[in-house]
Amino acid sequence: MTAKKLISFLLRGSGLLGLSDSLKYRVQGARMRGANRAFFRAHPGVAVPPPYLVYESYALDYRAYYYDGLDTARFMLATMGRHKEMRGVSLLDWGCGPARVVRHLPELLAGRDCRVSGSDYNPESVAWCRANIPGVAFSLNGxxxxxxxxDGTHDAIYGISVLTHLSPQQHQAWMGEIFRVLKPDGIALLSTHGAEFRFNLMPWEKRVFDNGDLVTRGNAKEGHRTYTSFQPAPFMHRLARAAGFEILEHREGGPRSQEFTQDLWIFKKSAGKTSLTAESGAGSA
Ligand SMILES: C[S@@+](CC[C@H](N)C(=O)[O-])C[C@H]1O[C@@H](n2cnc3c(N)ncnc32)[C@H](O)[C@@H]1O
Known part of the structure; x- marks a missing residue:
């Protein structure tokens, strides 16, 4: 076990993870100050979110926020496009944060008659997105x-690194909810912390993961970057089955140099299928 892992475990246990995270935020801000200023000078027309929103959802590196977001948006469209034609569709980014990915979709989908939406539980992210990102309809969820x-509003939904910050109960609840708002034959792409992240686990967490069960690290606000969870493949299969989904694709994440380190799962709401976890009726947020 590395010293870094042990320190992080002790900080979480003692309730000091929030404090160490705000320290990390300050250190990252200081380290990236020059590079971020250079990005602002070179991209005067790009609306940029407040620093904490960028840090909390990705990293306090505006170049990476913008260009990795663009790469991910292209990659996501190509990946979902293998299963559903991205033309004339209604698309939702669930857990969109400050629009790192979804901000690029109106341009990437130009001329294809698509409707793009984003939803997040963080009211500051949603307020910033509504004020700054054209061509996307944003909503706040709880x-x-x-x-x-x-029910049945969207053809395709993606959620990048959202399940990775949720409790076991919310995994079930959100899979059911995604099922509910998809149209029949709609697809969902969700990313998870799969086997590529196993090295990160403590010995007793590895045993849970290897047993095919979800590993969660709480003692932090659910949904925040400091609340993390790890999803072995058998857990995802059970989750999908309970929600009524068919699994179209499971792509394991690769090492840092590859396109995507998290696992990607693509699910389909096959026409006529019902869910054990979806509840009927929309909310207003
Ligand atoms: C690691 S960030 C990823 C943000 C964005 N998907 C991206 O790739 O840049 C996780 C995001 O999930 C959001 N989130 C956490 N719990 C959520 C929930 N229950 N519903 C919607 N969004 C949630 C957080 O506010 C945050 O924006």
Whole structure:
């Protein structure tokens, strides 16, 4: 076990993880100050979110926020496009944060007659997105379902690194909710901390993971970057089955140099299927 892992474990246990996270935020801000200023000078027309929102949802590196977001948006469209034509569709980014990915979709989908939406539980992210990102309809949801959409609204939903910050109960609740707001034959792409992240686990967490069960690290606000969870493949299969989904694709994450380190799962709401976990009726947020 490395010293870093042990320190992080002790900080979480003693309730000091929030404090160490705000220290990390300050250190990252100081380290990236020059590079971020250079990005602002070179991109005067790009609306940039406040620093904490960028840090909390990704890293306090505006170049990475913008260009990794663009790469991920392209990658996401290509990946979902293998299963559903991205034309004339209604698309939702669930857990969109300060629009790192979804901000690029209106341009990438130009001329394809698509409707793009984003939803997040963080009111500051949603307020910033509404004020700064054109071409996307944003909604606020609660930390628990429902989303602000009626049953069968979307053809495709993606959630990048959102399940990775949720409790076991919320995994079930959100899978059911995503099922509910998808149209029949709609697809969902969700990313998870799969086997690529096993090295990160403590010995007793590895045993849970290897047993095919979800590992969660709480003692932090659910949904925040400091609340983390790790999803072995058998857990995801059970989760999908209970929600009524068919699994179209499971792509294991690769090492840092590859396109995506998290696992990607693509699910389909096959026409006529019902869910054990979806509840009927939309909310308003
Ligand atoms: C690691 S960030 C990823 C943000 C964005 N998907 C991206 O790739 O840049 C996790 C995001 O999930 C959001 N989130 C956490 N719990 C949520 C929930 N229950 N519903 C919607 N969004 C949630 C957080 O506010 C945050 O924006």
């Amino acid at each position: 930390s628990e379902p429902p989303l602000a959409y009626t």
